[in-house]
Amino acid sequence: MAEEIDLATAIAIEVAKQIPVRDTYDDLAKPAARQIGMLAEDIAKTIRLVFAPFQIAAALQDKLRPFLDKSVGRVAEDNRLPPPPQILGPILEGIRYEPEDSPISEMFSQLLSTSMDQTRAHDAHPAFSQIIKQLSPDEAALLNAMWALQKREGRSFRQQFTQDYDRKSNRFGPVAMEIDEIPRDGLVFPENIEFYGQHLYALGVTAFYDATNQEPIFDKDEHGNSIQTGIRMFKELRFTDVGRKFMMAVSP
Known part of the structure; x- marks a missing residue:
């Protein structure tokens, strides 16, 4: 070598x-x-x-x-x-x-x-x-899709999801996805999309950012009192400063 x-x-x-x-x-x-x-x-x-x-x-x-x-x-x-x-x-x-x-x-x-x-x-x-050498074809395709959306519409791929809140344990439960714009069509291994996000973050190229403030979800208890039962999150998969510079160099 x-x-x-x-x-x-x-x-x-x-x-x-x-x-x-x-x-x-x-x-x-x-x-x-x-x-x-x-x-x-x-x-x-x-x-x-x-x-x-x-x-x-x-x-x-x-x-x-x-x-x-x-x-x-x-x-x-x-x-x-x-x-x-x-x-x-x-x-x-x-x-x-x-x-x-x-x-x-x-x-x-x-x-x-x-x-x-x-x-x-x-x-x-x-x-x-060195960044390119560490990418999989799926990750390259995802970056290209993100860049194309940014240039075409001036925005990033969005996710919106909720998590139930357990008052007894004071913990939030698993994610329930409501909106997920991250493209999977055309990927060789779409089931690896979560890993791809983690890997691109580790490379310093992309990261999930809060698109807006999270929203508490309320419901009524047996006494008719309003209690928090969950939370709604709004995320965007964006390029970091390094990621934007990288895509400027590796895109037409």
Whole structure:
């Protein structure tokens, strides 16, 4: 594994060397020879040059070439920067284990594009590749659904539930869900949704927040007196500050 990581880092350094950046002085001094960014054919040539010194299995080369091509190609030529090796290295190491065009692969690709775009590079952080590597496909799909809802409607997924109150034991009972907007359709393991929420919280990406104040539920006792019999809670699954920054870097 250490050798694989070292190889990924070495490739990352070579890719960074091969991708040209804007040279303001040269642009002014040699306008006729101005060359900003890379054309599609330049990308393919660069990737071949990068892989040449390394003994990499043909299957892995075939996988990395289109991945890098797509990631570089979505960045406007005038905005292209060399990707930081500390971001590109872990991405190349992580992508080798992911199916092509999976939600995880797409997050890696978008992060690489962000790190190479001078208008968005400030959103890329080396820690984000490590977050992606710890996600399951279901968790990536859930994050994408949350982000899409936030961009489309400016809100988060909501939950509303009640808990009965036992006056004798002074304890609240199990949750009885009334409204649950958290999407499960399309998940491979929808029964793991509670664990996914806990894991994303542990990663510092999402958390459940109180949407509004809780409401006590009252009823009448045998004497006609009003007593509390339960509570109603209103929650929202939101991105943390880190989560918002992460999604800005790994989304189109």
